[in-house]
Amino acid sequence: MATLTTAELTTNLTSMDRTVLATVRTVTEPAMRKTNNPFYGKVVKVQDLQASVGSWSYGQAVNNRRQKEWQNALLDDENTPAPQDFVPAQRAWGQRVPNSPFVEHKGQLYVELSVHNCLRQVYLDDKGNPVSKELLEPYLQKSKDGGRQELDNPVILRDVKVENIVSVTYGGQTVEVQEQSNFAPSKLAL
Numbered sequence: 001m002a003t004l005t006t007a008e009l010t011t012n013l014t015s016m017d018r019t020v021l022a023t024v025r026t027v028t029e030p031a032m033r034k035t036n037n038p039f040y041g042k043v044v045k046v047q048d049l050q051a052s053v054g055s056w057s058y059g060q061a062v063n064n065r066r067q068k069e070w071q072n073a074l075l076d077d078e079n080t081p082a083p084q085d086f087v088p089a090q091r092a093w094g095q096r097v098p099n100s101p102f103v104e105h106k107g108q109l110y111v112e113l114s115v116h117n118c119l120r121q122v123y124l125d126d127k128g129n130p131v132s133k134e135l136l137e138p139y140l141q142k143s144k145d146g147g148r149q150e151l152d153n154p155v156i157l158r159d160v161k162v163e164n165i166v167s168v169t170y171g172g173q174t175v176e177v178q179e180q181s182n183f184a185p186s187k188l189a190l
Helices: 006-014 058-076
Strands: 002-004 020-028 043-053 102-105 108-125 156-161 165-170 173-177
Touching: 002 006, 006 102, 006 165, 006 173, 020 108, 020 156, 043 156, 043 165, 058 108
Parallel strands: 002 173
Antiparallel strands: 020 043, 020 165, 043 108, 102 108, 108 156, 165 173
């Protein structure tokens, strides 16, 4: 298994001239309420995300999916109106880095992913032991995806901080990212 630093991973992702399907393993601090939360700052979320990374366009991905869903709807009702073009709203935070898969926010780089599937998600305490999602559920923030897209199966966009990427698998090769994160992923039972 090849090993890269975060800087080398950033260079590799910048040089991509196409979109690739990859499995991206991330270790992040889950978005949680702080008040009366015994788990706050003591739990990490490990995810294996099957995602498109590279030179993809969020707006184009939504329009492609709208077109596909419309074509399927035509099979049931030939009078189904064609979808209107989707125009993404302005980013709520960060600036897209031109000609790259990155977003810059407050001096930090994030990779913009189109998530197709979450292959695995586990929560671990600060000793690397699994914590059930049911225990955390009252404290976790709810995510909102795709409300404006008007799709049955919305395009899921995730911005992942580069330093939270532990490994990337694409083209049959897995690349492990040297420990850069505050979460010390090498000490966790991944």
